[in-house]
Amino acid sequence: MKLKRSFTLIETIVVLSLIGLFLPIIFAIVFTLVSQQMKVTRLSLIKRQGDFILNEISSLMKNSALSIHSDFPPNDQNNLCDRENTVYDTESSLVFRDKNNYWFRIFFDNNRIASYSSATNVTYYLNSNEVRVYDFFMRCRNNSSYTPPLFVIWFRICYRNPNTNDCAQTNEEKVDLRYETRIRLRNR
């Protein structure tokens, strides 16, 4: 009778222990690569969106803003920083009148920065839902009645955890950047 040849117990144990040794190493390598790639992708995303917000607001202010107001429609009663030594801080919204007598509003809405224009009657959001804007702050200041008011904006932007709606907290996901700009209104 022909004897059926099979692996011995020792052979099987050796093979299984080798697999048990190598698999975690391979998984650790793949995990490191994927998490690093994720971090770079997220950093790139928040930088792109932060740059976009800052550029949009800067060009709006430089090209169009004539005066700053606390509410809309803009009028003399809600005009801000039009007199010497005045400061106004807000974490929510500011309204700006442009040279064509239209107005636009920059406001903070549920972790996103938005802009509304009375000329087009459209609100558009400057950042996507993938990122979260926080520590949003706007200020106008006037030190001298001979110079136009100064507009300051700063905010932080991070990658949003879709489950908690908060900034992603694990080490490989934790990326946030702070943006700030100061613009002197020109078209007064």
Next chain:
Amino acid sequence: MKKSFSLIEVLVFAGILQIFFIAALSTTVFFVRNLKNEEYKILASYYLGDLSEWLRYNKDIDWNGFSKRSSPSGMRYCFNSLNWNNQGSCSSYGLGNPPLFKRELVLTTINPPDNTRIEAHIFVSWDDSGVDKSVNSKIILTPLD
């Protein structure tokens, strides 16, 4: 007689396995270094933009004061923090959290003595395992742009 592996067979197997692991490890190190470098490049360009904004604001509020900080041969400043206190090159990597970067600015007057065009050359550099890497940007600043 029970057949078993010869010493040569075991050595060949161990050698092939070793080559495979060394190749896998060096590929991983290469990719991780590349990705880290990408991350540092993105952060460096962020610090670069940060200083550009700050410079634009500074020249807007006081062009005369701003232009005095520049010279035809170029004046160098260390901008690890946003102030004019550190003239000259940066002595250390002190920018970022953890501090891995240094940021320097060279201000050059293009058309003396009018001083109406100043070139700002910004360098952000970081140490990549003993190799100094950097990104840079040149902007031209005028009183009315």
